[in-house]
Amino acid sequence: MTVRTEPVMAAALPKAWSAWQATGVVALLVIAVIVPFAVSSFHLLQLTMVVIYAIALLGLNILTGYNGQISLGHGAFYAVGAYTMAILIERAGMPYWSIVPVAGIVCFIVGFLFGLPALRLEGHYLALSTFALAVATPQLLKFHALEKWTGGVQGTFVPGFAAPLGLPLAWDQWLYLFSLGIAAALFFFAWNLLRGSTGIAITAIRDHPIAAKTMGINISLYKLLTFGVSAMYTGIAGALGALVAQFVSPDSFTIFLSLSLLVGAVIGGVASIFGAIFGALFIQFVPNFADQISKAVTWAVYGLFMITFMYLMPNGIAGFLKVIGERLRRRRNS
Amino acid sequence: MSALLELKGVNAAYGQSQVIYDLNLSVADGGITALLGANGAGKTTTLRTICNMRVRCSGTITFAGKKIDGLQTEDIVRRGIAHVPDGRGTFVHLTVEENLVLGAYSRRDRAAVAQDMERVFGYFPRLRERIAQQAGTLSGGEQQMLAIARALMLRPRLLLLDEPSFGLAPLIVQEIFRILNRINTEDGVSMLLVEQNANLALSLAHDVYLLETGRVVLNGPAAQVRNDDSARRAYLGY
Amino acid sequence: MDTFLHQLLSGLANGGIYASIGLALVMIFQATHHINFAQGEQAMFSAYIALTLIQAGVPYWAAFLIALAFAFIAGVAIERVVVRQFDNAPVLAVVVVFLGMLFIINSLAGWLFTYNVQAFPSPFPVGLGSKFLSAHEIGMIGVTLVTLAVVYAFFRFTPLGLAMRAAAQNPEASRLVGIRVGWMLALGWGLAGAIGAVAAIMAAPIVYIEPNMMAGILLYGFAAALLGGINNPWGAAVGGFIVGVAENLAGAYVVGTELKLSVALVIIIVVLVTKPAGLFGRTVVTRV
Numbered sequence: 001m002t003v004r005t006e007p008v009m010a011a012a013l014p015k016a017w018s019a020w021q022a023t024g025v026v027a028l029l030v031i032a033v034i035v036p037f038a039v040s041s042f043h044l045l046q047l048t049m050v051v052i053y054a055i056a057l058l059g060l061n062i063l064t065g066y067n068g069q070i071s072l073g074h075g076a077f078y079a080v081g082a083y084t085m086a087i088l089i090e091r092a093g094m095p096y097w098s099i100v101p102v103a104g105i106v107c108f109i110v111g112f113l114f115g116l117p118a119l120r121l122e123g124h125y126l127a128l129s130t131f132a133l134a135v136a137t138p139q140l141l142k143f144h145a146l147e148k149w150t151g152g153v154q155g156t157f158v159p160g161f162a163a164p165l166g167l168p169l170a171w172d173q174w175l176y177l178f179s180l181g182i183a184a185a186l187f188f189f190a191w192n193l194l195r196g197s198t199g200i201a202i203t204a205i206r207d208h209p210i211a212a213k214t215m216g217i218n219i220s221l222y223k224l225l226t227f228g229v230s231a232m233y234t235g236i237a238g239a240l241g242a243l244v245a246q247f248v249s250p251d252s253f254t255i256f257l258s259l260s261l262l263v264g265a266v267i268g269g270v271a272s273i274f275g276a277i278f279g280a281l282f283i284q285f286v287p288n289f290a291d292q293i294s295k296a297v298t299w300a301v302y303g304l305f306m307i308t309f310m311y312l313m314p315n316g317i318a319g320f321l322k323v324i325g326e327r328l329r330r331r332r333n334s
Numbered sequence: 335m336s337a338l339l340e341l342k343g344v345n346a347a348y349g350q351s352q353v354i355y356d357l358n359l360s361v362a363d364g365g366i367t368a369l370l371g372a373n374g375a376g377k378t379t380t381l382r383t384i385c386n387m388r389v390r391c392s393g394t395i396t397f398a399g400k401k402i403d404g405l406q407t408e409d410i411v412r413r414g415i416a417h418v419p420d421g422r423g424t425f426v427h428l429t430v431e432e433n434l435v436l437g438a439y440s441r442r443d444r445a446a447v448a449q450d451m452e453r454v455f456g457y458f459p460r461l462r463e464r465i466a467q468q469a470g471t472l473s474g475g476e477q478q479m480l481a482i483a484r485a486l487m488l489r490p491r492l493l494l495l496d497e498p499s500f501g502l503a504p505l506i507v508q509e510i511f512r513i514l515n516r517i518n519t520e521d522g523v524s525m526l527l528v529e530q531n532a533n534l535a536l537s538l539a540h541d542v543y544l545l546e547t548g549r550v551v552l553n554g555p556a557a558q559v560r561n562d563d564s565a566r567r568a569y570l571g572y
Numbered sequence: 573m574d575t576f577l578h579q580l581l582s583g584l585a586n587g588g589i590y591a592s593i594g595l596a597l598v599m600i601f602q603a604t605h606h607i608n609f610a611q612g613e614q615a616m617f618s619a620y621i622a623l624t625l626i627q628a629g630v631p632y633w634a635a636f637l638i639a640l641a642f643a644f645i646a647g648v649a650i651e652r653v654v655v656r657q658f659d660n661a662p663v664l665a666v667v668v669v670f671l672g673m674l675f676i677i678n679s680l681a682g683w684l685f686t687y688n689v690q691a692f693p694s695p696f697p698v699g700l701g702s703k704f705l706s707a708h709e710i711g712m713i714g715v716t717l718v719t720l721a722v723v724y725a726f727f728r729f730t731p732l733g734l735a736m737r738a739a740a741q742n743p744e745a746s747r748l749v750g751i752r753v754g755w756m757l758a759l760g761w762g763l764a765g766a767i768g769a770v771a772a773i774m775a776a777p778i779v780y781i782e783p784n785m786m787a788g789i790l791l792y793g794f795a796a797a798l799l800g801g802i803n804n805p806w807g808a809a810v811g812g813f814i815v816g817v818a819e820n821l822a823g824a825y826v827v828g829t830e831l832k833l834s835v836a837l838v839i840i841i842v843v844l845v846t847k848p849a850g851l852f853g854r855t856v857v858t859r860v
Contacts, residue, residue, distance in 0.1 A: 064664070120845045124607060128798050129844075132837035135791055139834050255787070259671055266664045296683045303675030307654065310669050314661040387744065407747040416748075423745035425738050436738050439731065440750030488749065 032180055036173040046284055048176045048244050051183050052237045053280035057264045058190055058273065059233025064262070065270030066194060067226040068206030069118065073130030075258030076137040077107050077231040079248075081238025083141070086156045086248045087149050096161060096243060100182065103239035104232045111231020115224040134258035141250035155249025158242050179240045186233060191273055193229075202226055203271070234261070267309050269318025278317040282309075338363040338524050339384070339415075339492055344393035344403075346376075346383040353379045354548045357393070361492065361541075366518055366525040368539035368556065370532050375545040377528040378420055381494045384526075385410050385417050398491065412440045416485035420496040424481050426470030430461055433469050433480055437487025447487070454483045457513050475506035482510070486517065493517070493525045499534060507531075511538055536560050578704050579824045580817060585709035586778075587816020588716030592771035593786075593793025594800065594808035595723065596764035601802055603740040603760045604655070606666050607794065610673035612786030614650070615768035617677050618643035619776050619785075620685045622769075623692055632695040636773060640766045647765025651758040681783040692776035712774045719770050720809055723763070727805075736760055788833060792819065795840045801850030810852065815840065 032051075036044050060074045084103040088094045094102075114133070121129055140146070142153050150156065163174035193199060201222055204212040213219055242248050260283050268279025290301035313320035337360040346354040354376045361367045369377050383389045385407050395403040402410050411417070416437075425433050434454065438447040455462040458479045464472060469480055478498055485493055498514070499507040515538060517523050529535035536542065542559045544552040552565055559565055593611060600608045622639035626632060654673065658666050696711030705713075727733035739746045739756035746753050771793075772786060779785050796815045800807030818839050823832035844850070 070664070070667075117841060117845050121841075124601075124802060125798055125844050127607070128794055129841050131791060131794070132834075132841065135788070136834035136837060139831055143831060262664075263668055263671060266668045270662075270664055297679045300676040300679035300683075303672040303679065306672035306675070307669050310661065310665045310672070311657055314658070314665045316665075385748065387747070408750050408752050411748055411750040419745070419748065423742065423748055425742055425745060427741055428734075428738065432734055432738075435731070436734060436746075436749050436751070439735055484749070 029184065033177065036169075036176045041170070041172055044172055044176055045244065046288075048172070048179055049241070050277075050280045050284045051176070051179045052240045052244065053261075053264060053283055054276045055179075055183050055186055055240070056234045056237035056261055057268060057279045058187065058276035059230045059235075059237065060261050060265045061268075061270060061272070061276050061279075062190060062194070062202075062233065063226055063230035064265060065272070065275070066199065066206065067202045067223065067230075069223065069227070070123070070127050071130040071230075071258075072127055072255075072262055073133035073137075073258050074230075074234050074261045075253050075255070076133045077111060077234040078238035078241065078257060078261070079137050079141065079253035080110055080231075081107050081235030082242035082245075082248045082253070083150060083156075083238075084235070085239040085242040086158045089158060090156055091149065097164075097178070100236060100239050104236045107235025107238075108228040108232040110235075112224050112228035114231070115227030118227060119220055119223055130258075131255070134255045137253050138250040141253065151249070153250065155247060155252075158246045158248060160243075160246060175240075175243055179244075182236065182240065186236065187273060187276075190233075194273070198222075263306060267306065267313075267316055269316025269320075269322075272316070272318035272322075275316055275318035282317075336363055337361065338365075338398060339526065340394075340396045341380075341384070342394045342396075344383060344391055344395065346379055346389045346391040348379075348389060352548070353389075354383065354391075357548075357550060359543055359550070359553075361524050361526050363491075364518075364522050364524055365541060366514075366527060366539045367541045367543065368527045368529060368535035369543050369545060370529060370535060371545035373530075374547070376548040377545055378496055379548075380545070381417060381419070381496055381526070381528060384494060385415065408440075411488065414488070414491040415494060416488045416490035416492070417494040418481045418485050418496060418498065420500065422477050422481040424469045424477055424484065427468060429466050429468055430472070430480060431465045433484050434461075434487050437484035438489075441489065446489070450487055450489060454486050457486075457516065458483050475502050475510070478502060478506075478510060479513075482514070482517075486521075486523075490523060493523050495525060495527045497528055497530060499529065499531050507534065514538060574703070575824070579820045581704050582709060583817035583820030584813055585705065585712050585816070586820065587796075587813035588713050589771045589775045589789060589812070590792040590796045590815050591809040591812025592716060592719060592767050592774075593789055594796030594812045595720070595805055596768040596771075597793055597797045598800075598802060598805045598808040599760055599764045599767075601797070602805070603736075603757050606663070606670070607797075608764070609667065609670040609790070610650075610677060611764065611768050611793070612772075612790030613674050613677035613681070613783075614643065614646060614765050615772035616781075616783060616786045617681050618646070618765070618769035619692070619772035619781055620681055622773050623690070623776070623781060624685075626693060632693065636695075639773060640769050643765040643769035644762040648758045648762040650765075651761035655761070656754070678783050685783070687783055689780045689782045692773075692781045694777040708777050715770065715774055719767060723767065724806070726763075732759075791833075791837075792816075795837065798844060799840055799850055801852045804850070804852050807850060807852030811850070814851075 035047060039047070056074065056078055060071060063069050064071055081103040084106050085096065085099050088099045088102065089096060118126055118129060141150050144152065160171045162171065163169040167174065169177070194202070201212065201217045204215065204217060205219055205222055209219060245252065264279030264283040265275070267282050268277065269275030286305050287298065287302050290305060291298045293301050339361040341357055341359040344354060344357040345352060357380065359380070369380060371377050379389060383391045384395060386403070386405060387407055391403065393403070394401060397413060397415060402413065425436065428436070434451060438450065441447055460476060461480060461483055464476065469477065472480060482498065498510055502510070511534060514525065518525060527535055527539060536556050536559065539556045542553060542556045543550050552559065593615070596611055597607060600606065600611070618639045621642050622635045625635035625638055630638070650673065654669065658669055694708040694711065696707040698707050700707035700710050727737060735746070735751045736756045736759060739751055739753045740760070743753045746756070771789070775789060776785065792815050793812065796812035797808040799814060800809065800811030815836065819832055819836040822835040822839065826835055
């Protein structure tokens with residue numbers, strides 16, 4: 001299962017934006033900032049999760065979409081981030097905001113190390129290894145030798161805090177804005193990373209490893225770094241997710257989470273930065289929607305949605321929009 | 335002699351790029367027609383169009399008086415057109431015997447199949463020696479022989495051959511062409527032969543078509559083309 | 573020593589299940605180059621069909637065969653109706669489609685048969701058991717071996733089996749000898765479905781039946797397929813037995829049952845890192 005996307009995707013490296021694209025992004029940000037004051041706290045919680053999933057999916061997308069290394073186990077990195085947050089608040093008493101970068105670094109290292117054996121494993125073998133990682137994660141978290149830190153089967157509570165600097169915000173409102181700020185920074189960083197020579201190297205390794213090698217790209221190093229950065233993104237998302245859930249337990253990080261992340265990344269659109277946002281919206285809202293359609297067979301409805309989306313948009317939502325955009329442009333030019 | 339295969343006004347394309355333009359071509363019943371031309375002239379595409387192998391086409395193709403354009407590859411083959419594609423299309427992981435059995439897959443006349451197997455070994459005795467060997471381990475010449483033998487197992491009325499001389503030593507090529515001639519005269523199998531080696535093709539074929547960028551620029555009996563100095567020099571380069 | 577033998581043999585019995593699932597995965601992989609993540613759920617659903625029939629009073633082996641027929645037809649239908657539509661889709665899109673099917677079948681099973689864990693009968697008389705293996709384990713090994721033998725004979729000695737192998741190896745050349753490649757693919761799906769159903773029905777008396785019963789088994793089957801070499805069906809079968817033994821011994825002697833899944837997988841991954849084509853796979857050299 002070498003992830004070889006269409007040649008069109010090779011050209012999908014983020015380029016400099018046109019004026020209206022930039023305007024669109026700014027408008028989106030403004031709306032995103034206004035939202036917490038306009039919606040109920042339940043909807044706000046959902047939107048916070050969309051922001052967090054978007055970060056996690058971007059991480060997975062960098063690895064699977066841009067670098068062609070499939071991961072069925074990113075839930076594990078999400079879990080490591082979440083537990084880092086929970087443990088450092090509870091046991092070390094560190095302030096939550098300072099733990100976010102720590103969780104990122106921890107996950108970078110874990111990802112980098114997991115990438116070492118993964119260097120020798122391609123396609124389906126990597127899929128199996130990451131799948132195994134995902135299956136093993138809850139078992140390891142329950143493992144009694146680690147119970148002192150992880151809280152074992154019971155899990156650990158994560159407290160809420162007040163908004164800083166005396167801002168007149170509830171904790172959930174602040175947490176939303178906090179996550180949004182981090183997401184914006186991480187998206188900007190990824191955009192910068194992927195449009196430069198690093199991005200070319202990463203995608204060259206996906207599309208043509210041998211050619212990439214002859215061009216002098218250090219494939220192993222790049223693959224490891226990509227694994228690390230990818231895990232870092234997903235881990236930061238996990239740390240923020242722990243703050244939202246106010247609770248971590250092994251059963252929140254089953255294989256289902258990993259598979260959801262992969263589904264989100266693919267349906268959003270691989271090798272696309274905005275694909276992460278579409279994917280996050282999908283995995284957050286479509287299950288709810290499916291639940292409204294049928295309580296009895298919610299997941300069957302969800303599965304149908306997945307298959308239908310892939311049938312109509314085999315390159316994901318971002319890929320679909322890109323084709324539409326190009327068609328409109330061609331029509332305007334002719 | 336009546337035409338066994340007839341193409342009328344055929345256009346063919348891969349996706350958006352058209353390769354063949356308004357092609358009219360026929361293969362006489364019992365005859366050998368050669369299709370010559372440079373790389374990229376559309377020779378292979380012509381064969382693929384006849385068998386409907388991932389080519390979009392318009393126009394009509396008739397075989398033994400019946401329309402076959404638009405049929406599935408499998409059904410075209412089952413009407414008696416055996417195609418030896420470029421790259422030979424043998425099953426490299428299967429044995430020689432399994433390849434031959436597969437050649438007769440669509441036939442139900444068990445006894446006749448066994449006879450044909452013997453006859454094919456008569457043409458290519460070397461295949462009998464290699465009967466249990468994996469096809470992928472055969473030499474290039476043997477693989478080409480296997481490909482032709484496999485095609486014959488269909489008991490076809492028409493054989494489409496895509497550059498049977500490609501990449502083979504001259505002696506082997508001569509042997510193969512001698513056998514093709516026997517297959518034509520003894521079994522009455524008609525052939526449409528694609529070749530880059532014009533001299534070789536002209537020695538075997540009865541009729542010749544010359545393709546240039548997807549269009550027929552010359553056609554006629556092989557003997558005539560062989561003796562037409564200007565045509566030879568202009569198109570065949572010798 | 574006795575415990576060791578017991579663990580070893582019992583590992584072989586479980587390994588038969590993984591071997592069957594691994595074989596089913598490899599069959600579909602060879603023809604399509606995709607891993608069918610819904611294979612386990614298809615098998616689970618067929619096991620429920622068998623259970624429903626048995627509860628309705630149908631004799632065990634009749635129910636067994638009807639469930640296999642159901643699994644076969646369902647497999648053909650899935651290929652014809654769903655998988656076919658994604659012939660030219662990107663690899664990851666196909667992965668999502670298979671995951672979608674996994675969700676659908678799992679959810680339907682939960683709705684129709686409830687998520688309650690249920691016992692599943694074993695057809696083998698208790699007297700068959702010995703101090704090393706229970707009656708069901710012995711019967712399970714027998715059924716697995718028969719299944720493998722039947723599948724082997726089918727592919728090796730029948731024209732249809734030969735045509736299916738040909739269609740998987742070289743679809744274009746297969747069309748040129750008149751093989752209906754599309755139907756061969758569908759048959760492959762049907763056959764894989766039936767093999768999977770055997771595995772699930774044999775596993776059910778041990779792991780009990782519930783909609784999620786196949787999750788771990790599918791993972792082991794996947795591991796078996798890769799360990800044996802994804803291009804080699806018989807390697808996958810052998811891989812299954814190895815995985816079964818490794819799992820049991822790791823559970824008994826290394827870490828206890830709590831972590832045995834993780835440990836078994838770590839062992840498999842270590843083997844794969846040192847032997848990337850699997851134990852019996854051929855390294856495929858691709859031209860650049």
